[in-house]
Amino acid sequence: MAAVSETDVQFWMAKAVNWGEATSCSALLDASRHLGYLRSFLQQVLLGLQQMSSTSEAMKTFPFVGQFLGRLCWNPCVIADERSQRLLLRCLSCLYSAEPLNAVERKANMWIKNMLCHLISEEEGSVAHATVKHAGSSPKRYHSEALQKVVSLMTEEVIKSCDGLPKTSARCSNENIHTMSTACIALVTCPQMAPLIGALLKHSMLCGSSCLNQEFIKEVSDALISKRLVLEDEAVVNLWCLSPTCLERAVVSLLESVLSDHETMTQSLDKHVNDSLLPQASAHYCHIFLTVTEIYRNVLTEIDENLAVRALIQVFTACFLQRLTGQKPQDRLPLRAFFPNVTPSLLSPLLTAPSEVPREAWLDHLSWIRSLLQSVTENEEAGEDVRAYEAVFETWFLLVQCGYWVDTAVELLVLAVPENPEPLLWLLTFFHHPTNRGHQRSQQSALAREAWTHLRMLFLTRPPPPSHLSAVKELLSSSSSSLSTNLVLHLFSNFAIFSHGPVSIITEITDKVLTEAAVKRRALWILASIRCRLNSAPSWDDRVHSRLRTLQDTLLQT
Amino acid sequence: MEALLRHLKNILELLAVSQTDRVREWDHHTVQRAFQWAEYCEQLHSRFQSNPTVRSALESGLNDTNQRLQDTLPSYSPVMFSDLAQCQHKLLVHLLRNPYAPNSVIQMLCPDPKTEFQIDQSSFITCRSAFNLLCCTLDRNTHAGIQAEAEVRGKLLGKLLNSLLTRSGNDEYARTVLNSILRDSAGKIESLYDIIAAALLSSNDESNAVTQNFILAWFRDHDGCLSKLCQTLSPGVCTVLSRQSPEFKQAYWGVLKHWASCLEYDVLESVWAPTSDASVTFNVLADRFKDLLNSGPPLKEDTETELKALKLEGGDFNVKGINIWTDLIIQLKL
Numbered sequence: 001m002a003a004v005s006e007t008d009v010q011f012w013m014a015k016a017v018n019w020g021e022a023t024s025c026s027a028l029l030d031a032s033r034h035l036g037y038l039r040s041f042l043q044q045v046l047l048g049l050q051q052m053s054s055t056s057e058a059m060k061t062f063p064f065v066g067q068f069l070g071r072l073c074w075n076p077c078v079i080a081d082e083r084s085q086r087l088l089l090r091c092l093s094c095l096y097s098a099e100p101l102n103a104v105e106r107k108a109n110m111w112i113k114n115m116l117c118h119l120i121s122e123e124e125g126s127v128a129h130a131t132v133k134h135a136g137s138s139p140k141r142y143h144s145e146a147l148q149k150v151v152s153l154m155t156e157e158v159i160k161s162c163d164g165l166p167k168t169s170a171r172c173s174n175e176n177i178h179t180m181s182t183a184c185i186a187l188v189t190c191p192q193m194a195p196l197i198g199a200l201l202k203h204s205m206l207c208g209s210s211c212l213n214q215e216f217i218k219e220v221s222d223a224l225i226s227k228r229l230v231l232e233d234e235a236v237v238n239l240w241c242l243s244p245t246c247l248e249r250a251v252v253s254l255l256e257s258v259l260s261d262h263e264t265m266t267q268s269l270d271k272h273v274n275d276s277l278l279p280q281a282s283a284h285y286c287h288i289f290l291t292v293t294e295i296y297r298n299v300l301t302e303i304d305e306n307l308a309v310r311a312l313i314q315v316f317t318a319c320f321l322q323r324l325t326g327q328k329p330q331d332r333l334p335l336r337a338f339f340p341n342v343t344p345s346l347l348s349p350l351l352t353a354p355s356e357v358p359r360e361a362w363l364d365h366l367s368w369i370r371s372l373l374q375s376v377t378e379n380e381e382a383g384e385d386v387r388a389y390e391a392v393f394e395t396w397f398l399l400v401q402c403g404y405w406v407d408t409a410v411e412l413l414v415l416a417v418p419e420n421p422e423p424l425l426w427l428l429t430f431f432h433h434p435t436n437r438g439h440q441r442s443q444q445s446a447l448a449r450e451a452w453t454h455l456r457m458l459f460l461t462r463p464p465p466p467s468h469l470s471a472v473k474e475l476l477s478s479s480s481s482s483l484s485t486n487l488v489l490h491l492f493s494n495f496a497i498f499s500h501g502p503v504s505i506i507t508e509i510t511d512k513v514l515t516e517a518a519v520k521r522r523a524l525w526i527l528a529s530i531r532c533r534l535n536s537a538p539s540w541d542d543r544v545h546s547r548l549r550t551l552q553d554t555l556l557q558t
Numbered sequence: 559m560e561a562l563l564r565h566l567k568n569i570l571e572l573l574a575v576s577q578t579d580r581v582r583e584w585d586h587h588t589v590q591r592a593f594q595w596a597e598y599c600e601q602l603h604s605r606f607q608s609n610p611t612v613r614s615a616l617e618s619g620l621n622d623t624n625q626r627l628q629d630t631l632p633s634y635s636p637v638m639f640s641d642l643a644q645c646q647h648k649l650l651v652h653l654l655r656n657p658y659a660p661n662s663v664i665q666m667l668c669p670d671p672k673t674e675f676q677i678d679q680s681s682f683i684t685c686r687s688a689f690n691l692l693c694c695t696l697d698r699n700t701h702a703g704i705q706a707e708a709e710v711r712g713k714l715l716g717k718l719l720n721s722l723l724t725r726s727g728n729d730e731y732a733r734t735v736l737n738s739i740l741r742d743s744a745g746k747i748e749s750l751y752d753i754i755a756a757a758l759l760s761s762n763d764e765s766n767a768v769t770q771n772f773i774l775a776w777f778r779d780h781d782g783c784l785s786k787l788c789q790t791l792s793p794g795v796c797t798v799l800s801r802q803s804p805e806f807k808q809a810y811w812g813v814l815k816h817w818a819s820c821l822e823y824d825v826l827e828s829v830w831a832p833t834s835d836a837s838v839t840f841n842v843l844a845d846r847f848k849d850l851l852n853s854g855p856p857l858k859e860d861t862e863t864e865l866k867a868l869k870l871e872g873g874d875f876n877v878k879g880i881n882i883w884t885d886l887i888i889q890l891k892l
Contacts, residue, residue, distance in 0.1 A: 023694050028691075028694070028695065076687040076688075076690045076691040077687075077691055079684075079687040080684055080688045080691050082680070082684060085680060085683060085687075086680065089667070089680075090668055092668060093665065093668035093670065096661070096664050098661045110657070112664070113654045113655070116667060117651060117655065119679075119683050120647070120650065120651070120679055120682065120683065125742070125743070126743070127711075127743045127749045127753065129742060129743075130739045130741075130742035130743040131711045131714070131715060131739060131753065133738070133742055134738045134739050134742070135714060135718060136603075136640065136718045136735070137604070137643050138600055138643060138644055138646065138647060139682065140647075140681075140682040143682060143685040143686045143689055144681075144682075144685050145714060146685075146689045146710050146711070149710045149713055149714070150689055150692045150693060150706055150710050151692070153696065153706055153709065153710070154692060154695075154696055157696070179695055180696075182695075183692060183694075186688075186691070187684075187688050190684060190688055192688075193688075
């Protein structure tokens with residue numbers, strides 16, 4: 001039973017013959033383009049060979065294999081590609097007989113050894129052979145250095161060709177750049193190639209038109225995502241500008257990695273977000289920011305109750321704003337460019353971070369935010385206008401992005417005893433329930449006030465009164481709808497962290513009140529955003545940080 | 559020192575045995591140990607390569623062992639000190655070419671997660687193919703007018719010679735390196751022109767003047783008056799070399815004058831024609847001078863001065879057809 005089809009064999013044999021030693025431009029282009037498919041075919045051949053009981057049987061079942069593998073071994077494009085090389089060597093190893101039983105097998109053994117020799121040595125009597133032999137270092141080191149040197153020659157060429165001169169006088173024409181990028185397709189994961197790849201990407205950015213081979217961009221993107229390649233930050237951002245698909249994959253990759261590992265991520269969310277380079281890139285290029293927020297917006301509409309996603313959005317926006325303020329004023333775009341979907345009047349109050357507003361002014365600032373948001377929601381309730389509904393969604397999304405203000409509101413609900421907590425409770429309720437489906441908003445506001453009262457009693461009275469304990473436990477159990485649970489959880493976490501009183505109370509209360517693993521995990525995400533906000537606060541509060549750590553440890557215990 | 563000499567003796571015997579049928583007795587472990595010895599040997603080489611005293615002591619030890627092994631094994635080829643840098647590679651090639659070699663060698667080479675000891679050649683193979691591939695791609699000449707491959711190989715050669723020549727006592731050894739390269743390029747020095755040029759060009763600082771002069775001296779010993787080298791290298795390369803190396807400039811001038819002297823005026827055709835194959839045509843000669851003149855100060859002024867002096871020497875004629883220098887100056891519109 002043949003594992004490979006006759007048509008495939010004919011196709012690939014013809015290709016291998018055509019490519020020869022890949023010295024011409026067209027052969028190189030064709031080989032690079034087909035590398036992925038070639039790998040799949042080689043995988044099939046390898047599987048077929050592995051099922052053979054002897055080399056003789058293999059040669060009978062796959063008569064083409066000797067010539068085919070031989071030709072590929074002479075093609076530097078195929079050999080330079082790590083994965084193809086590995087497959088080729090494994091195929092050769094399959095064909096080697098430990099105990100050759102006949103002339104065919106003995107000849108095959110000799111041929112394989114010759115092939116291996118050819119792969120590691122130069123042709124005798126050639127200048128290449130002579131210079132390598134007397135290089136005073138091992139062939140491995142020689143070729144590693146040689147590769148580095150030829151890469152730097154090519155990098156110089158690329159850099160020189162975009163020094164601002166009009167294209168006609170450039171020595172390096174677009175065609176040349178295209179050829180170079182094609183040659184790099186097979187070599188993308190070779191560590192010495194990083195400078196050239198970076199230079200090619202930068203060239204494409206500077207010279208406007210993309211004369212890079214699209215396949216090359218895709219290979220670099222794949223290698224970057226699967227961490228088989230490391231590029232400089234600037235090169236990564238250039239790649240994102242050149243390939244929207246690559247950018248989208250990076251955003252999704254960050255999202256997936258954050259959602260998959262709540263233990264690590266909740267403890268260092270801002271570091272991971274910054275490491276992804278997305279905040280920096282977004283501050284530099286408006287279109288990158290808009291793409292990222294579009295993806296987040298879509299995710300949120302599909303799974304809007306996911307606290308992890310909200311935490312990520314909040315932290316991403318905070319990191320992005322930090323980068324933005326770090327820019328020189330003349331380079332800065334107006335905020336309207338980054339947030340085109342909301343009323344401009346909302347931008348200033350929400351995008352100013354709490355760390356930039358004096359503490360005493362927080363209450364007023366939050367009232368201001370509340371009144372702005374309320375006017376948007378009242379508009380929607382007034383009519384059946386779809387545009388008004390969209391306005392509410394966009395406004396709510398902005399609030400999610402600037403979630404640090406909601407956290408601030410909740411902190412105030414814990415610490416100060418405002419005569420009128422209503423604006424703060426309104427914000428909290430709107431944050432968790434933006435829509436007014438079935439006129440639930442009044443219900444939810446009542447719930448918020450009730451929860452707040454219970455929690456105040458719980459954390460401010462010693463010992464914690466059992467009636468309030470059970471009331472809060474009831475509110476946090478999964479028997480209530482998750483909509484309300486998140487709101488109560490939000491309040492609860494802030495009370496645990498910011499209220500005064502012995503630290504031991506945190507563990508005592510949490511153990512009694514948060515019993516389900518799923519709920520505990522959600523609480524961790526709330527902690528993640530609180531931690532990030534505290535990290536950028538003007539002063540470090542030991543007391544608060546130790547309470548946060550205690551709560552986290554309690555939640556992480558199974 | 560005795561320990562080192564003993565180790566070298568062992569390694570040479572190892573390399574010798576790897577080419578005989580005695581490898582049939584080698585098991586997996588022996589192969590592994592052999593490669594470890596070979597690696598140690600490479601480290602020895604790199605430590606003492608530019609140390610003339612230790613190196614010559616090791617070389618004489620090698621000579622003794624080579625002699626002994628040659629007496630016992632007729633097919634033995636002597637191992638030189640410079641070969642020690644590639645001990646592992648040599649061992650591997652011996653084993654691959656030896657029909658009696660154990661099968662484990664093949665398993666160790668081919669990527670297989672189950673094998674514990676691997677002779678990992680994959681990154682080496684990748685580097686080598688990548689280098690070949692990129693040299694093919696950058697097939698246009700680089701800034702100096704030399705092909706990419708020659709430029710890289712020349713640069714690496716220049717670096718090696720530089721590291722040897724900056725320490726005293728290594729002249730003879732450096733000469734051996736160049737001689738060996740020539741010998742192993744099938745003795746054809748023409749194939750080395752580009753690489754030699756690249757080695758000469760390889761960098762511009764003080765220490766390289768020594769290397770440049772050394773290379774030029776060696777070249778003269780092997781190829782005479784550098785005439786063929788200059789003929790093969792483009793005018794551009796010769797100009798760049800003349801800028802960088804006063805010695806080369808002198809030598810180049812010598813070649814140009816020699817070529818000029820081989821041209822005779824053909825009255826019937828009214829041209830200066832070459833009288834031998836070893837020379838160039840008048841126009842080619844003029845082009846070379848044009849390149850020198852276009853290179854900017856100080857070479858430009860030097861060339862002008864020299865041409866005028868030669869014209870004066872030749873009789874200071876202002877009419878064409880009598881003195882070649884006059885005609886050149888007229889052609890170049892000086």
